Amino acid sequence: MPDAPALDFIFHPKSIAIAGVSAKEGAGFGGGGFVASLQEIGFRGPIYLIHPTAPAIRGLKCYPSLRDIPDDVDYVISSVPARFVPQLLEDCIAKGVRVLHLFTAGFTETGDAERAKMEQAIVARAREAGIRIIGPNCMGLYVPASRLAMMPGQPPEPGPVGMVSQSGMNAGEFVRYATPRGVRCSKVISFGNGADLKAADFLEYLADDPETGIIVSYLEGIQDGPRLARVIRRTAALKPLVILKSGRTEAGSRAANSHTASLAGSLQVFDALCRQAGAIRVESLEELTDMAVTFQFVKRLSGPNIVVVGGGGGASVLAADDLAAAGLVLPQLLPETQEALAKVTDEAGTSIRNPIDTTSVWEDEGFEATFRPVAEAPNVDVILYHTGFGTGPMARVGDVRTRMARQAETLGRVQRESGKPVVVAIRPATNVEGFQQSLDFQELCWRAGLATYPSIARAGVALGHLLRWQRMRGDIPPTP
Amino acid sequence: MPDAPALDFIFHPKSIAIAGVSAKEGAGFGGGGFVASLQEIGFRGPIYLIHPTAPAIRGLKCYPSLRDIPDDVDYVISSVPARFVPQLLEDCIAKGVRVLHLFTAGFTETGDAERAKMEQAIVARAREAGIRIIGPNCMGLYVPASRLAMMPGQPPEPGPVGMVSQSGMNAGEFVRYATPRGVRCSKVISFGNGADLKAADFLEYLADDPETGIIVSYLEGIQDGPRLARVIRRTAALKPLVILKSGRTEAGSRAANSHTASLAGSLQVFDALCRQAGAIRVESLEELTDMAVTFQFVKRLSGPNIVVVGGGGGASVLAADDLAAAGLVLPQLLPETQEALAKVTDEAGTSIRNPIDTTSVWEDEGFEATFRPVAEAPNVDVILYHTGFGTGPMARVGDVRTRMARQAETLGRVQRESGKPVVVAIRPATNVEGFQQSLDFQELCWRAGLATYPSIARAGVALGHLLRWQRMRGDIPPTP
Structure with a gap:
């Protein structure tokens, strides 16, 4: 509870800088995809692009580095390769940025010890400086009321459904399938490896968020089990909470580890937790979507x-x-x-x-x-x-x-x-x-x-x- | 086995008469639907329509009664109300018809004892005269090689999949979903109440049919259990056999009884039979379709x-x-x-x-x-x-x-x-x-x-x- 209002600022950026946008027009995935999505949904603040040489991309002025941007920037999206992230973080600190969304992948999920260490170092440095990190290895936020989108085609009208998803694709698929059935969202969060902000942080926030009436979640791993259990119990007591937990088989657990460095944990334990907490555990993205429809329309x-x-x-x-x-x-x-x-x-x-x-x-x-x-x-x-x-x-x-x-x-x-x-x-x-x-x-x-x-x-x-x-x-x- | 070749004639009519076609153009369900489907798939023999007053419907000449048709007719489709069927049957006998497909409903499935008796009397009279009945209360046949279709949009190319279905709608839905995935059929049979020809007859036929390599079936009830069990065992030993059996719940059994007068029987017993016979029991029409795709393409x-x-x-x-x-x-x-x-x-x-x-x-x-x-x-x-x-x-x-x-x-x-x-x-x-x-x-x-x-x-x-x-x-x- 004490953290929840504190977290509200990450959903309301006033300006965004994006590092790692290709100068090649039409590059749809990565940085360029974020630019296109934000432009389509009509983000109201300025969008600054960071590019070493290009003067402008997609009609937006480029700056060689974050520090060259003359105005305030509170939110940065990183699509640069992992090795450039430490420098970008230093720039964020210098610039007074409050949130760093790391679309950038190639950290703990690779299984490489050096890269895991790099992820830890980045989080430690960000915490020291008071910067919150979303990710790495994620699609970030879709917040209609703030005109933030993570993918093209996401509607600007807000609604009661909040989503916490470890996978950006599954967050996107949820929105894609739920939208034509009338589901509208308050906040959709893809958080990937969850190196800094984790499922528990976002669930706790949505439990207290007055704009969110229904919560759905896709989880691959359990980070800080006791805290997550506490948060699930509290959240489910306040609002309908529907969870799709992958890694229910050994093959799925292995895939989850390779995807977001997740340790799936025991499904039996998780299932028991959900039953005890009054959360609904579902088996597929289709079922998760159906439950959002059901809670929004049938009630x-x-x-x-x-x-x-x-x-x-x-x-x-x-x-x-x-x-x-x-x-x-x-x-x-x-x-x-x-x-x-x-x-x-x-x-x-x-x-x-x-x-x-x-x-x-x-x-x-x-x-x-x-x-x-x-x-x-x-x-x-x-x-x-x-x-x-x-x-x-x-x-x-x-x-x-x-x-x-x-x-x-x-x-x-x-x-x-x-x-x-x-x-x-x-x-x-x-x-x-x-x-x-x-x-x-x-x-x-x-x-x-x-x-x-x-x-x-x-x-x-x-x-x-x-x-x-x-x-x-x-x-x-x-x-x- | 002895019956199977004997049954082959029902799939190869030379001429068809349809009783109960509305004179109103565009009537899509019932008699007019069969005319449209047969014309679309290109039935090669003559199609005669029976209508008390209209001279022609959909470009086809009408006759006041079956007996007025000057040429031989071996296959009759009935879409007249139930009370006219006994007279139509007498006309069939007089005309030397070999197969009567009763789309006509309103018999045993109504739960009315008089109507059940009428159904029994019709079957007894037909047997006496050597006429086989498909139905009542069914969509009949889709046989691409014979250019027979039960609904519009069914493709004329034949293939290896045979289907025996107690429901015409589910037969049609199977074809509709399987066709765009490349499944092609040898014979699809909707047999409704199965008053004369039953699931066992058709399964036995398909087991021996050289044009059929894969058999799928939708069953609502068990008629003559011991014989059906024998036929399922023999059929499954010869070819892949996939069965969707409805009535797995009390509510489903009730619905089956009301739909095709079926007595669903115990699912446990049926399931054990399938396992023992090596037939695959599935839970939905989607799964049935998926198995046809799988046996045709993956093998x-x-x-x-x-x-x-x-x-x-x-x-x-x-x-x-x-x-x-x-x-x-x-x-x-x-x-x-x-x-x-x-x-x-x-x-x-x-x-x-x-x-x-x-x-x-x-x-x-x-x-x-x-x-x-x-x-x-x-x-x-x-x-x-x-x-x-x-x-x-x-x-x-x-x-x-x-x-x-x-x-x-x-x-x-x-x-x-x-x-x-x-x-x-x-x-x-x-x-x-x-x-x-x-x-x-x-x-x-x-x-x-x-x-x-x-x-x-x-x-x-x-x-x-x-x-x-x-x-x-x-x-x-x-x-x-």
Whole structure:
């Protein structure tokens, strides 16, 4: 807690200098990538480039060294080779820089003792001078409110999700997959080797950050186990905390060590810690993304009873299996609910039992008339609608765009008026037209306040996690 | 065995009559859908439509009844309501029809005793007259060599995969997902309630069908358990057999009963049968599709040792976990392999250990120079390449199309020359450009003979199944 407000300054730089930008235009990875990302998201302060000879790169003036920059610089991104970092650090100290983000790799993670020693020396010198280091071997920060981005394509609108990731790629992939589903972030942190600032520092910060309501994390190693355990317990008590811990196999542990010099530790111990702390441990980046969607849009369930609505018998049967296996309950529909559905459903080849497999969802009136009685039924806690684009009945509808807009609007209204979450599973498309329509429908849905998932099974796993998390907190009555 | 050749005639109709086509153009589901699908795939014989009043629909002449058709008809598709089926059957008998495909639903699956009785009466009458029934409540056949299709978009080229599916939707989804990954089919059968011809009949047929090398199946219920068990044992002894059995939960069993009147039976018993028979039981349609890809393209592994190649440390660590958890082994690379890789790999931020995380895969020369030493190493059985499109380094390459064509060509050549399978995992795209590129790369890969998967985890699960299947057959030495 005492550290958290103190750390706030690293997320709000006033000016940035980048060392190690190639003079060759179009160099997309490394320093040039940071320049492009910051320009795209619209960083509001000055960006200074450090280059030994080039006068300007990407329209920005270059300086031979950090010390040559005439104005104040509080944040430096290093993309220079590892051997130049000690000199850059001395320049940072001379210049009064407060944060050094080392994209630069080639330290402890190489397995080379000399390079590990160099990393330690850099951290010791920085601490002495009061400079905090993010990294090395990381992508740094994505903070929409500060217009900081680590990769191109990251949206400028902020949101409630904070992320702490040991891998820059996985942080980027999380944002890339979560964004089109409506997830928006407060702070995303890639911290690599964590030589100075570690997972525990960032988790502790996010736990106290008023802009962060949900925390997700990708961890490869355990640094200072007892402190991390304390921080996880405290963070999970304050906010939903979802953790993807790699290194669950011997091969994964070896890879983690080679990637960020991480010592993975025992998964059993970590798993026990999460259970005890009330943190949700997931097994994949997909599941981590699904949980961010679930906590941002579904928030909570009043119970385990789910009703499935969609066209297609085979999908319905698999849906029932997948959802029940995830810990949800598919209640039998009450007679009055079935009567209401019978009015809008052809009898043959359909089912008004749960899952509801009905062609009425392909008609405008039938659509609302199917969802309304289900949402009003007393034995229903959440409704799942599944659909797909590019083939099947929706592909043959004249005006798909109008149809999907009405569907999203209706589902959003049903969710609002009934107070029961409505979630949407959109089957993966196999052609470009279907993919574009799926993206469009996904956006219409999240803008209407709905959680979207790429499959029924993934929706089930996420809702199952939410349910168990609520139960752990005594939030809903345990099921029979 | 005696039945199998006898059943061959149902897959080779000379002429088809369809009853229950709407006169309204554009009616996509039901009779009109079959007309459109048969026209699209280019059915070679005449297609007759039965309609009480319309003179022609979709350019095809209509007849008031089956008996009014002047020529021979050997195959009839029924899309009329259930109550008209008995009369249609009498017409079939009078006309000498050999196969009646009942798309028509509304029989036993409704749970109504009268309707169940009607279904039984129809089957009894058909048997008496020597007519075989496919269905009711099903999509029937997709047989490329006979130019029969059950849905639009099914390709006319035949291939080695046969499918027996109780659900038409799941058969269609299987074809839709498997086709862009290069899977081609011999016969795909949707048989619904299985009132006459059942799963066992079709499996027995495919076991003996010379055009079928791989068999996948989606089953909801167990009809005549002892016979099905015998057929599964015999089929699995002859060909790779992969089964997705729904009804693994109580909710799923209920849904199966409501969908195809199926009694799901005990999953434990079914699972034991599969294990004993050497059939592979999978948990989802995605996994079923992955196994078709794996048996068609990978075929067999010489051992469990997999090397992972791609850019991105976070993805590499998760890859190692996912593959090891699936039962594969990530060997440490030999010194000579590492030396060869060191020549083409930047040192910082990359790894030439396994997983290999290297920027060299984004360069033309580096690409081949990375894969060749790996494929030549004696401690490697299979290589996995992972990549993605629409963001990241590949998005910034000038000519993506040329680059991806070279990559697919190189990987295909490495696979051929080394005799070791190379498989490709393509991360899901999040924008239309990336999606189109992913589809293009996927096609280039399968045309080069490579198995493709939508994620590393799914590739791992599929290869793990293959490995255990081979071990069960004594095909590779068991691993330590």
